[in-house]
Amino acid sequence: MGSSSNDDFSVVVLASDLGIDARPFLSNQDTEIEDQDNWHDCSQDFSDEDFSDLEFLQFVCLQGSDKSGNRILRIVGKYFPAPVVSGERLKRYIYHKICSELPEGPFCLVYMHSTVQKEDNSPGVTILRWIYEELPPEIKNRLQVIYFIHPGLRSRLVFATLGRFFLSGGLYWKIKYINRLQYLWEDIKKGEVEIPEFVQNHDDVLEHRPLTDYGIEPDPLHLTEVPNTAYSLGRYEERLTSREFMS
Secondary structure, eight states, X not given: OOOOOOOOOOOOOOOTTTTOOOGGGSOHHHHHHHHHHTGGGOGGGGTTSOOHHHHHHTSEEEEEEOTTSOEEEEEEXXXXXXXXXXXXXXXXXXXXXXXXXXXXXXXXXXXXXXXXXXXXXXXXXHHHHHHHHHSOHHHHHHEEEEEEESOOHHHHXXXXXXXXXHSOHHHHTTEEEESSHHHHTTTSOXXXXXXXXXXXXXXXXXXXXXXXXXXXXXXXXXXXXXXXXXXXXHHHHHHHHHHHHHO
């Protein structure tokens, strides 16, 4: 070889059948990635984390039970400040909430999508899927059903076209769409879950304007409430014509 390098380097060969723990030989970056993958195995790490700001918002709270005996974890989408809460912190908070308040037994989610704005209140389907997939299998198995209240047109299209491919089979078949609150009472007794006033008001609007479910706002200017003047204008034109003819 014509030239040589002054830099020293070493090669470590690890035999896969010797049972050697390779973690001491990994770089710090690789170790950090592995720690992130095992975040849900260290629930005690969340005991010192302050979630008081998220608790104050009450966008996730434990309520009663549905008719099948599943504890209710209510999620109000409008209360979630998506621009200021990262997906990583949301993941840690949800896991902390489930482990601290629902340590065992079956449970369900009541998600209220009423008046949610994508830019202000939605963390994104990708992040929600990521959070679910990162949950331990034991928690996934305990989640029985997701009551999706007031799904919008966009949500319907996304789940109808990409849901089976984008969501895992276990999660996709657990979603139950609730177009009106009256249908929610078929699975949950009244009083078991608190309905915010704006959700009830939105439900009343949908009841009187069902096309709003599909992104169609009939008569947004309320023109149907204005008296019909077409007949009176026509009669006025006839009078002007008759006067001109007589003169």
